[in-house]
Structure formats: structure tokens, C-alpha cells
Amino acid sequence: MSVTQPQPPRAVSSADKPWLAAYPEGVPAEIDASLYPSLVALMEESFAKYAQRPAYSFLGKEWTYAQVDELSRALAAYLQGLGLPRGERVAVMMPNCIQYPVAVAAILRAGYVLVNVNPLYTARELEHQLKDSGARAIVIIENFAHTLQQCLPNTPVQHVILAAMGDLLGLKGAVVNAVVRHVKKLVPPFELPQAVRFNAALAQGRRSAYHRPNIGPNDIAVLQYTGGTTGVSKGAVLLHRNLIANVLQSEAWEAPARRTIPASEQPTAVCALPLYHIFAFTVNMMLGMRTGGKTILIPNPRDLPAVLKELRQHTFHTFPAVNTLFNALLNHPEFDTVNWRNLRVALGGGMAVQAAVAKRWLERTGCPICEGYGLSETSPSAACNPVTAKTFSGTIGVPIPSTEMKCIDDEGREVPVGTPGEIAIRGPQVMAGYWQRPEETARVMTADGFFRTGDIGVMDERGYFKIVDRKKDMILVSGFNVYPNEIEDVVAQMEGVLECAAVGIPDEHSGEAVKLVVVRKDPALTEAHIREYCAANLTGYKRPKVIEFRTELPKTPVGKILRRELRGTPQPPATPTA
Structure with a gap:
């Protein structure tokens, strides 16, 4: 399935790009996004x-590039044997395990479109994504x-490929599966009689012909699902050239730090961020593939x-990570048992990095956290601080190669330097x-391609950008977008709820947390009832941390809920009325 899209307009002159002066020596102003015709060619x-x-390294075992080649080719042949037409969508719902990159490579090599799915989704959330994407097949771990x-x-799913954590671990795999299933009890009972086991699919694929x-x-x-600028989960359409561009942009940006890795050492990255998130997908898996690196897969x-x-x-x-993970590691008593001294790049993204965390990280590891910025819609990287910087800037850095950024007003006009405006991005990585x-x-794209x-x-x-606020009411929980509309739509369907509103509040661990304010229709409705309902319908990071009851919600004269007035100090508990 191909999308016809005009090439981005000609880049503006360097005089209009003050950030180029901040580029470390050797980092180009532009990259050649036409280097590969597809991610398949790159792989x-x-x-x-x-x-x-x-x-890849996973649970103590390593797989070579040749082994990943063989495994993914076999799975690609199996998928093609299902009779799915070219361009069909295939979902993957797994944590960071070796089957994930194998499945991704297989789906792309077979000529299909990858749909990344958060494995912690509830049935409601999963159903929406599978229906919206039209996915006809899914590769899922039994958990x-x-x-x-x-x-x-x-x-619309017709084919289910069912993986188990220990599938590709040989004799050790049986032990791993027994522990996962029976000791840790991480596999709730299920019945999927039509499912084909991952290893059986591989065996069948090895007996089948693969057609490139x-x-x-x-x-x-890839269809990378996001709330976008509204709150309805929708798929950002990422073309092969979008992702190739971002891999090459990221490679060029990290090059000054990577050049300091001894020639005797294979470049190695820690993949603790989930691969279904576009940050890890591009900066860990695809960049690792491009540079011949080893990726350490962290499942939990x-x-x-x-x-x-x-x-x-x-x-x-x-080590790409979010602020919450950096902070949690720093506060663990065993932090110093790890040799951090070979670390060359600690990339912070997904949410704002706190200055105190960055300061402690540098003191303890000798490697500064390099904060960047991006979105699912930009594959994701758009801006980053120079990897050569030794101090924490508190900014999201400067646009990376081949990327233009500006701040605009509601009419799309660029605002003067130092004036707040909506950040707009143009580049080959934009969806x-x-x-x-x-x-x-049409709502999010300007006439000139931003x-x-x-x-x-x-x-x-100097061309450095700093985020000062959000135009939308999005809540950012540990780097994940949470949209009040979705939470409100779910809770409003609950018996006993008259109306409700969700807002973000500061949280020292996750940056922000969800606060839910409820007006009761039924006085018997309790906080415990709401928490139980949310647990069944919302994945963990979307669930409210604080639940407050009120007799009414603040509104404008035309009836719009004033969310900003709900973020402050809780009111005294409301006396419920029937």
C-alpha cells in the first residue's frame, strides 16, 4: 500500500536556521533520506x-544478525502463505522480547504494514485499534x-500467531515458560483455538517459499497509534521513507558520541523503553540495525x-529512557553495581527531564542526559540537545538535520524569537x-507542510526550543499521552455518574498524573467502584491517581467544562444528591 505525498518544500537558507551554529563538528545540516528505498533494504x-x-540479547541468550535474518524470513514466508494481500495490516502485541524484532522484520519483509499495539491495553482499547487499523492478523504473546x-x-482479525516468552530460548525456554506460567502466574487462562503457535509458524515458514x-x-x-491533537486514538501513517529519514537523522546526531566508542567494542544499546513506542522502535531497534549494534532487550x-x-x-x-526510569534507577540501592562508565549517550525523551535528575545522573555515571523531543507523527525525533554537551540546558535542544521548526500563532504565522507559539515541524520524518x-x-498540517x-x-x-505549555489538554504520564476526552468518555458510561472531567496534576514520579472529578447521580457510588471500573477499561497509566467528588463542575456560560479550575486544591468532599 503506497501513499502519494508531495516531497517537502525546498529547505530554507542557513541564515533562517540559527540552530546550525549549535551543531557539533561533523554533524551535517542535511541527510540523504533516499539512501534506502525501504526499511527492508536497510535491514x-x-x-x-x-x-x-x-x-539482540534477551534473557541471557544472543541472536546474530544472520539468525534474525533466517527467523524473520521464515515468518515472512508463513505470513505470505496466509494469502493476505500486499499492504495488509498486521498487529504486534508483545513486550520487549526477541520475537518482537523478528515479527517486525517479517511483517515488513512480507510487504505488510506493522501496527504496534501496547500489550497492556484493555479489551476495549485493543478492539478499537484492531478495528480502526483493519488488522487481519496479530502476533501476540500468550500473557x-x-x-x-x-x-x-x-x-477483523482472522489469523492469530501466539508466542510464549521462551519460544526461541532452546532448552532454557521450557524453564522460562514454566516460571512465567506457573510460578509468576503471568498468563491468565484463555481460549484461542484458532491460534497458531509462534514456533509452528516458523517451522511452516521454513518449508514455504518467500517472495521478496x-x-x-x-x-x-507502520501505523503508530496516538491521540494526536484530539484524543481519539488514531494511526499516524509512517512511510518507509519517514522512518528511514529518522534513523539516518538520529545516526548523524549521535555520531560525535558514537565515534568515541573503542573500535574493539560493538556499539551496544539498552532497550528498556517498550518497542511498541515509536521512540524505542526507531532509536533502539532500527538505528541499532543500521549501525550494526547489539540491542539488550529489557522485557519489564x-x-x-x-x-x-x-x-x-x-x-x-x-541508553534511551524517560525521566521516570532515570530517576527510579538512581534511587535504587544497586545502581552503583552497574558499570556506567562506558555510556556515551543517555537520551531523554517522551517527557520533560527534570534538572535534579539530570544533575544526579551526570554525577553518578559521568554521562549527561541529552534531552530530545519528538512525536509519533514525526517518527519520532525532531529536536535534540547536542550529544557533546556537558551541561543540562533545560530545553528540548535544536532541530536535527533536515528538520525545520518554528513557533506559530493560531493563524499559522511565525511569531518573533522569544515569543510563545505552537511548535510546528517540517522534515522528511513527518508522517x-x-x-x-x-x-x-488537514487540521494538523499547514499549507506549507508543517x-x-x-x-x-x-x-x-540560538535556535534552541523550550516547551512552555500545551495547547491541548493532554496529560503526559511517564512519557505516554493521556487524553482527558477518552477517560471522560469511558467513565461517563458508568452507572451512577452524572458527569465527570479529567485533568493532569503534577506528580513527582511520573511528571503528571490523572485527576478525575466526578459528579454523582447515585449517592452510593464510591471511589472504589470507579477504580474497579477504570481498571477494567483503561490501561494502567490512564487510570486516575486522584478521584474527587463534587456537586457540580465549573463551566463557561455556554457549558464548556473549565478544566483549568479543576487542577487546584481539592474542594471539601461533596454531599451527594440523588
Whole structure:
């Protein structure tokens, strides 16, 4: 499936790009996004070039580039054997395990479109994404099969490939599966009689012929679901050329730090961020593939003892993370048992990095946190601080190569330097649009090809950008977008709720947390009832941390809820009325 999209307009002159002066030596102003016709070409080049190098490390076992090549080719042949037409959508719902990159490579090599799915989604959230994307197949780990079972009849999915954590671990895999299923009890009961086991699919694929499709730059590679600027979860259409551009942009930006890695060491990155998130997808998996690096897959970053135990086994150079993970690691008593001294790049994204965390990280590791900025709609990276910086700037940095950014007013006019405006981005990494939502696409794209982010920022005279506010009511919880509209729509359907509103409040651990204000219709409705309902219908980071009851919600004369008035000090508990 190909999308026709005009090439971005000619870049403005360097005089209009004050940020170029901040570029470290050797970082180009532009990258050549036409270097590869597709992500498949990029991956296949690395499979051949780095065949004997380890590509991934997971639970103590390593897989070489040649092994990932063979596994993904077999799975691609199996998928093609299902009779799915070229351009069909295939979902992947797994944590960071070796099957994830194998499945991604297989889907793309087979000529299909990857749909990344958060494995912690509830059945309601999963159903929406599968129906909206039109996915006809899904690769899912058995830990979450019970969720799929609940909504499968309401989706277009016809083929289910079911993985288990230990599938590719050999003899050790049986032990891993037994622990996951019976000791940790991480696999709730499920019935998916039509599912084909991952290893069975591989075996069948090895007996089948693989046909390499002709995939071009304008073919769709990924549907990356996001709330965009409204709150309705929709797929950002990322073309092969969008993602290739961002991989090459990220490579160029990190090059000054990567050049300091000893020639005797394979570039190695820690992948603690979930691969279904576009940050890890591009900056860990695809950039690692491009540079012949090794990626250490961390299946559960919340299990800090396990994370630190794993990191003690490796020499690693790159660590993308969010502020909450940096902070949690710093506060763990075993932090100093890991050798952090080989770290060259600590990338902070997804949410604002706190100055106090950045200061402590530099003191403890010797490597500064380099904060960047991006969105699902920009594949994701758009701006970053120079990797050579030794001090924390408190900004999101400057636009990366081949990227233009500006601050604009509501009419789309650029505002003067130092004046707050909505950040707008133009570059080869900007999405083609939202999947089957032309009106939403038109709403966020300017006539001259800039994407309106919904974030309010200022640019200083050096070309550094700083986020000062959000135009939208989005809540940012540990780097994940949470939209009040979605929470309100879900809770409003609950018996006993007259009306409700959700807002973001400061939280020292997650940056922001969700506060839910409820007006009761039924006086018997309790906080416990609401929490139980939210647990069944919203994934963890979307659930309210604070629930407050009021007799009414503040509103404008025309009836619009004034969310800003709900963020302050809680009112005394309301006396419920029938």
C-alpha cells in the first residue's frame, strides 16, 4: 500500500536556521533520506554486512544478525502463505522480547504494514485499534491472549500467531515458560483455538517459499497509534521513507558520541523503553540495525533489580529512557553495581527531564542526559540537545538535520524569537497523515507542510526550543499521552455518574498524573467502584491517581467544562444528591 505525498518544500537558507551554529563538528545540516528505498533494504543490508555479530540479547541468550535474518524470513514466508494481500495490516502485541524484532522484520519483509499495539491495553482499547487499523492478523504473546479473546469476535482479525516468552530460548525456554506460567502466574487462562503457535509458524515458514516484494519509499511501513491533537486514538501513517529519514537523522546526531566508542567494542544499546513506542522502535531497534549494534532487550523495566542484574552483564554505550526510569534507577540501592562508565549517550525523551535528575545522573555515571523531543507523527525525533554537551540546558535542544521548526500563532504565522507559539515541524520524518482521517490530517498540517504539534514553545536567538505549555489538554504520564476526552468518555458510561472531567496534576514520579472529578447521580457510588471500573477499561497509566467528588463542575456560560479550575486544591468532599 503506497501513499502519494508531495516531497517537502525546498529547505530554507542557513541564515533562517540559527540552530546550525549549535551543531557539533561533523554533524551535517542535511541527510540523504533516499539512501534506502525501504526499511527492508536497510535491514537486509545489515543482515548481510553484520551477519556474525550479535543483534539482540534477551534473557541471557544472543541472536546474530544472520539468525534474525533466517527467523524473520521464515515468518515472512508463513505470513505470505496466509494469502493476505500486499499492504495488509498486521498487529504486534508483545513486550520487549526477541520475537518482537523478528515479527517486525517479517511483517515488513512480507510487504505488510506493522501496527504496534501496547500489550497492556484493555479489551476495549485493543478492539478499537484492531478495528480502526483493519488488522487481519496479530502476533501476540500468550500473557495477553485473554485480552484478545474478549474482543476478537468484534475485530477483523482472522489469523492469530501466539508466542510464549521462551519460544526461541532452546532448552532454557521450557524453564522460562514454566516460571512465567506457573510460578509468576503471568498468563491468565484463555481460549484461542484458532491460534497458531509462534514456533509452528516458523517451522511452516521454513518449508514455504518467500517472495521478496518490491517495496518503495512511499509505501506505508507502520501505523503508530496516538491521540494526536484530539484524543481519539488514531494511526499516524509512517512511510518507509519517514522512518528511514529518522534513523539516518538520529545516526548523524549521535555520531560525535558514537565515534568515541573503542573500535574493539560493538556499539551496544539498552532497550528498556517498550518497542511498541515509536521512540524505542526507531532509536533502539532500527538505528541499532543500521549501525550494526547489539540491542539488550529489557522485557519489564519496572522490575529494577532484574534490569540492574541484566546491565551488570554487559558493556553498553547508549541508553534511551524517560525521566521516570532515570530517576527510579538512581534511587535504587544497586545502581552503583552497574558499570556506567562506558555510556556515551543517555537520551531523554517522551517527557520533560527534570534538572535534579539530570544533575544526579551526570554525577553518578559521568554521562549527561541529552534531552530530545519528538512525536509519533514525526517518527519520532525532531529536536535534540547536542550529544557533546556537558551541561543540562533545560530545553528540548535544536532541530536535527533536515528538520525545520518554528513557533506559530493560531493563524499559522511565525511569531518573533522569544515569543510563545505552537511548535510546528517540517522534515522528511513527518508522517503522511492520520490513517483514514483526512479531516484530522488537514487540521494538523499547514499549507506549507508543517505539522502542528499542539505544544507551545519558544525559540531563543540560538535556535534552541523550550516547551512552555500545551495547547491541548493532554496529560503526559511517564512519557505516554493521556487524553482527558477518552477517560471522560469511558467513565461517563458508568452507572451512577452524572458527569465527570479529567485533568493532569503534577506528580513527582511520573511528571503528571490523572485527576478525575466526578459528579454523582447515585449517592452510593464510591471511589472504589470507579477504580474497579477504570481498571477494567483503561490501561494502567490512564487510570486516575486522584478521584474527587463534587456537586457540580465549573463551566463557561455556554457549558464548556473549565478544566483549568479543576487542577487546584481539592474542594471539601461533596454531599451527594440523588
